Amino acid sequence: xxxxxxxxxxxxxxxxxxxxxxxxxxxxxxxxxxxxxxxxxxxxxxxxxxxxxxxxxxxxxxxxxxxxxxxxxxxxxxxxxxxxxxxxxxxxxxxxxxxxxxxxxxxxxxxxxxxxxxxxxxxxxxxxxxxxxxxxxxxxxxxxxxxxxxxxxxxxxxxxxxxxxxxxxxxxxxxxxxxxxxxxxxxxxxxxxxxxxxxxxxxxxxxxxxxxxxxxxxxxxxxxxxxxxxxxxxxxxxxxxxxxxxxxxxxxxxxxxxxxxxxxxxxxxxxxxxxxxxxxxxxxxxxxxxxxxxxxxxxxxxxxxxxxxxxxxxxxxxxxxxxxxxxxxxxxxxxxxxxxxxxxxxxxxxxxxxxxxxxxxxxxxxxxxxxxxxxxxxxxxxxx
Numbered sequence: 001x002x003x004x005x006x007x008x009x010x011x012x013x014x015x016x017x018x019x020x021x022x023x024x025x026x027x028x029x030x031x032x033x034x035x036x037x038x039x040x041x042x043x044x045x046x047x048x049x050x051x052x053x054x055x056x057x058x059x060x061x062x063x064x065x066x067x068x069x070x071x072x073x074x075x076x077x078x079x080x081x082x083x084x085x086x087x088x089x090x091x092x093x094x095x096x097x098x099x100x101x102x103x104x105x106x107x108x109x110x111x112x113x114x115x116x117x118x119x120x121x122x123x124x125x126x127x128x129x130x131x132x133x134x135x136x137x138x139x140x141x142x143x144x145x146x147x148x149x150x151x152x153x154x155x156x157x158x159x160x161x162x163x164x165x166x167x168x169x170x171x172x173x174x175x176x177x178x179x180x181x182x183x184x185x186x187x188x189x190x191x192x193x194x195x196x197x198x199x200x201x202x203x204x205x206x207x208x209x210x211x212x213x214x215x216x217x218x219x220x221x222x223x224x225x226x227x228x229x230x231x232x233x234x235x236x237x238x239x240x241x242x243x244x245x246x247x248x249x250x251x252x253x254x255x256x257x258x259x260x261x262x263x264x265x266x267x268x269x270x271x272x273x274x275x276x277x278x279x280x281x282x283x284x285x286x287x288x289x290x291x292x293x294x295x296x297x298x299x300x301x302x303x304x305x306x307x308x309x310x311x312x313x314x315x316x317x318x319x320x321x322x323x324x325x326x327x328x329x330x331x332x333x334x335x336x337x338x339x340x341x342x343x344x345x346x347x348x349x350x351x352x353x354x355x356x357x358x359x360x361x362x363x364x365x366x367x368x369x370x371x372x373x374x375x376x377x378x379x380x381x382x383x384x
Contacts, residue, residue, distance in 0.1 A: 005127065005128050005130075006124070006127075006128070008127075009123065009124050009127060010347070012120055013120065013343060013344065013347045014030065014031045014120075014343070017030040017031070017331065017341050017342075017343055018030060018031050018341070020332070020335050020341060021335065021341040023335075024335040024336060024339065024341075025339065026334075026335040026338075026339045026340055026341045027339060027340050027341065027365075027369060027372060027373045027376065028341045028362075029340060029341060029342055029361045029362050029363070029365065029370075029373055030331075030341040030342055030343040030360075030361075030362065031343075031362065032168075032229075032234075032313060032314060032362045032364060033234045033235075033362075033364070034232040034234070034364045034365070035364075035365050035366055035369060036232060036366065037232060037233070038231040038232040038233040038273070038280065039231065039273065039277045039280050041272065041276060041277055042231065042233070042269050042270075042272055042273045042277055043269075045268060045269035045272040045273075046265055046266055046268075046269035049264075049265040049266075049268045049269055050265045054264050054265040054267075054268055055264060055265060056264060057260070057261050057264065058090075058261045058262065058263075058264040058267055059261065060252065060255070060256055060260055060261050061085075061088070061089050061090065061252065062088070062089060062090025062240070062261075062262070062267060063090070063264070063267040063268060063271070064084070065267075065268055065271040066090055066238075066240075066267045066268070066270050066271040066274075067084040067085070067088040067089075067090065067240075068084045068271075069270070069271040069274040069275050070082075070084070070088050070090075070240045070242060070274065071083070071084040071087075071088055071242070072274070072275070073274050073278075074223075074242055076278075077200075078210050078212075078213050079213065080210070080212055080213065080218065080242070082242040082243070083245070086245040086248065087242055087243060087244065087245055087248050088240060088241070088242050088248065089240065089241050089248050089251050089252050089255065090238065090239070090240050090262055090267060091224075091226075091239040091240060091241055091251070091255060091259075091262060092237045092238075092239065092258075092259045092262040092263070093226050093228060093237035093238065093239045094196060094198045094224045094225060094226040094228075094239040095121050095237075095239075096237075096239065096255065096258060096259060096262075097196075097224040097226075097239050097240070097241045097251065098119075098121055098122065098125055098162075098194070098196060098224060099121070099125045099128075099254070099258065100241075100250075100251045100252075100253075100254035100255040100258060101194045101222055101224070101241065101247075101250065101251050101254075102125045102126055102128075102129040102131065102162075102194075103125070103128070103129050103254035103258075104249075104250030104251050104252075104253045104254040104255075105159065105160060105192060105194070105222075105247070105250045106126070106129040106130065106131040106159055106160070107130065107131075107159065108129075108130030108131075109130065109131075109132065109157065110130075110131050110132070110157060110158075110159035110160075111131065111132045111133075111134050111155060111157045111158045111159060112126050112131045112132065112133050112134065112158075112159060112160055112161075112162055113134045113135075113136060113150070113153045113154060113158060113160070113161045113162070114126070114133050114134070114135055114136070114161075114162040115135070115136055115137075115138055115145070115162075115163065115164060115167065116135035116136065116137050116138065116348065116349050116350060116351065116354075117138070117169055117170065117345055117348030117349050117354075117355055118135070118162075118164070118348055118349075119164065119168050119169075119196070119348070120347065120348060122162060122164075126162075131159070132157070133350070134153045134155075134158070135153075135349075135350045135351065136149045136150050136153050137149070137349070137351050137354050138167065138170055138172060139354055140307070140316070140318065140354070140355075140357075140358060141305075141307055141318075142172075143167070143170040143171075143172040143307070144172070144178070145174060145178040145181065145182075147178070147181040150181065150182065150185055151185055154185060154189050154191070158189060158191060159191070159192070160191055160192040160193060160194055161182065161185070161186060161191055161192075161193045161194070162193075162194050162196070163182060163193055163194070163195045163196070163211060164195070164196040165179075165195070165197070165208070165211075165311075166197075166199035166200070166202065166203055166208060166309075166310070166311030166312045167311070167312070168198075168199065168312050168314060169312075169314050169316060169343070169345055169348055169360040170307070170309065170314075170316060171307065171308075171309020171310060171311055171312045171314050171315060171316070172309070172310060172311070173203055173205075173206040173207075173208060173310040173311040174209075175206065176209065179209060179211055179214060180214065182211060183211065183214045183215070183216065183217050186217065186220060187216050187217075187220075190220075191220065192220050192221075192222065192247065193211055193217070193220060193221045193222070194221075194222045194224065195210065195211050195212070195221060195222070195223050195224065196224050196225075197210060197223055197224060197225045198224070198225050198226050198228065198229045198230075198239070199229050199230075199311050199312040199313075200225055200230070201229075201230045201281035201282065201284075201285060202229060202230065202281070202284065202285050202288060202311055202312055202313060203285065203310060203311040204285065204288070204289045204292065204309070204310055204311060205308075205310045206310040206311065208311065210223055211223075212242075212243065218243075218244070219244055220244075221243055221247075222241055222242075222243040222244075222247040222248070222250075222251070223241065223242045223243055224239065224240070224241050225239060225240060226238060226239030226240065227239070227270045227273060227274075229313075230280075230281040230284070231273050231277075231280060231281065231284075232284065232364075233273075236263060236266045236270070237262065237263065238262060238263055238266050238267060238270045239262075288313050288363065288364065290367075291313075291363045291364075291365070291367060291370055292308065292309065292313070292315065292363050293308070294363075294367065294370055294371070294374075295315060295361060295363040295370050295374070296308045296315050298370075298374040298377075299315070299317050299361065299374070299377075302374070302377055302378060302382070303321050303322055303382070304317040304318065304319065304321065304322065304382075305317065305318045305321060306318075306361075313362055313363050313364040314360050314361065314362055314363070315360070315361050315363060316345060316358045316359065316360055316361075317342075317358065317359050317361065318357050318358060319357055319358070319359055320357045322382050322383050322384060323383050323384030324357070324384045325356065325357060326346075326356055326357075327344035327345055327346055327355070327356060327357055327358055327359045328344040328346060328347070328356075330342075330344070330359060331343065331344045331359055334382075337380045337381060337382065338376045338377050338379075338380035338382065339376045339380075340373045340376050340377055342359040342360060342361050343359065343360040343361075344358075344359055344360075345358035345359060345360050346358070
């Protein structure tokens, strides 16, 4: 029997579609994990940490070397100066960071404004925390923030804004005007903003600007990120939260009862990544840009208009041109028809009609995998 706090939350779509990929032997362009590991020096640092005895509980806040590396990363890239002893906490991936932030900050009945389509853990954890989600929809094909809709979404019950940029699944990167509008709303209504910035370094056509760098926002912004996306180490689940001590304390208040601590031998290696291999994310982004263009051009040529994302490693296509009005039905049929798996975007919406015709593809795969997938799609009957 499942507790009522999880009522109405469907199983994650990634389990269904990845299971379908395994059963059918399909190429998995659904779940966003790379098919190549991150830097060898970081893997070696993890191996050495294991041998050196870093195998017991790490401090609840995270090992000092990694907290210092995260603080230095924030300063080097963005000019932010979090205190590594009071304003940084290491989390078990950004997913735990989101969960702990919501559990630590949201009271039952509080409203949480969130951009949709949203990463599915947002929906689950807002509900588990007793909050009420209030979506603001980014719409095909441009996925720009509707500032009037954002303002209208805020009520006296609003507790915080949960922001994701670079944005999964659309690949949109909020521009200066959009970020300024979010900041203005937050300041006017005295709101906290939790920002999920896990794709911060995977941008192609627009710079990533953390909301915390805008005037008046450092004191009200909790920034989340992780090693997984930027260093192709998604299975490590090493993330972090930075921001004012009072907001970090709220994360710690929840985290201590979730995992208490995170991957002890992986934390020193994560510090090596952020300090000694700091150039890897830029190299990865350059490679992903080439793969993005390969996939987007290939899908469009097959009759699937595809938006070229400014960031992340996901692209959305419109399946209506092939006669499909339901992306979920398309994705469930695709493995048998073409031996390829994608993710239906409608499951990331409250406004399902806004995403019903969209499917998400991951291009964080080797070039030969993407070429094989496009070849399979080209040889299949994709029409409804």
